[in-house]
Amino acid sequence: MSNLFSVFDPTSSIMSTSMNWVSTFSGIIILPMMFWLVPSRMTIMWNKVTSTLHKEFKTLIGTNGINGSTFIFISVFTLILFNNFMGLFPYIFTSTSHLVVTLTMTLPLSLKFMIYGWINHTQLMLAHLVPQGTPPVVMPFMECIETISNLFRRSALAVPLATDMIAGHLLMTLLSNTGPSITYSIMMLLLVTRLPLLVLESALAIIQSYVFAVLSTLYSSEVN
Template sequence: MMTNLFSVFDPTSSIFNLSMNWVSTMLGMLILPMMFWLIPTRTSLIWNKVISTLHKEFKTLLGENGLNGSTFIFISVFTMILFNNFMGLFPYIFTSSSHLSFTLTLALPLWMSFMIYGWINHTQHMFAHLVPQGTPPVLMPFMVCIETISNVIRPGTLAVRLAANMIAGHLLMTLLGNTGPSLTYSIMSLLLITQIALLVLESAVAMIQSYVFAVLSTLYSSEVN
């Protein structure tokens, strides 16, 4: 009997008391680099097209003041999150991107580096961001508090958004899948159609959430220049 509904997402499989579920996060290091050593295929050509499109978009978001090559940081983050999201769609593979320990590890260092760089090199610009243009003098202290709080919670919102969106679809698929043995054949066919539709939706969510994470990180980076 499962005591906690969310226990299905816990890393419980182990060998010699070592958790093996997080190994799925590292599988990309074995799979993804192969496309750079083999003869170009349709898959690699499509992926190069995706990378070039993301590079142009992130370059536009960063503006002229953005550092050269900084777009590839966010493309790498996008690739890592996308790979882990898709790995979680396969049966019996641990979804690492549904845990805050994974998402916060990505969001917190990015946000912290933006803040340290901005406050050291562009201090006046960072202070100007705390008071939006056109704010009445009476409301300035309140706006500084609100802007400071909204700035501090940014890594948390990035991490929670990704983890919550990934765990919600998986949890719904798990709940529907557990009701299968008690259903009749006619209702089972409807359940299979629903599960396939949810799987397609989760594939779209996997791409959208990795894109949202990368775009928001790029926007936060562009504010410190």
């Protein structure tokens, strides 16, 4: 089992420097280059995607949301989508399969939303955390319990993202490890089986990034 999960361990290094996390930041170098070129099909397609996400996130946030806040969630969607797709290539470390990365994105967003709500909409937050008919003596305890539960509920977005990336990559690893010990006819069947799995993993990379961004937008709309 240790060899099976070793693909998720950040162990590769050059001169005692870990190189696994380089794939996470390589988009900073690759993606901005297309904005300096003549508008191509890639840029036109990406502009349509971002404009569609902006309209949808703007609808979810509502009219009370701060102008420009949708670009935060578009950036989160782009970051997760890029790292999910980078993990589909061979010998590239999947950073979104680790809770270190996913929790780093969810915890600041959750804390930011809650602090913003407590500062700007204190009465609304108090009314939202206390159920109707709660005795006044129990209200302070309910506030603490509901605040902690909301923080954990919003931070739980990191768990499905990491587990889904791990599950798909483990299945692909298990199928790949059987290659040297099977015949050519079964290997052809294995390759045909892996193609739909690769398509499914590509779709899952898009769905997970979209779900993460949409749920983060919905959580932010609760404090507006």
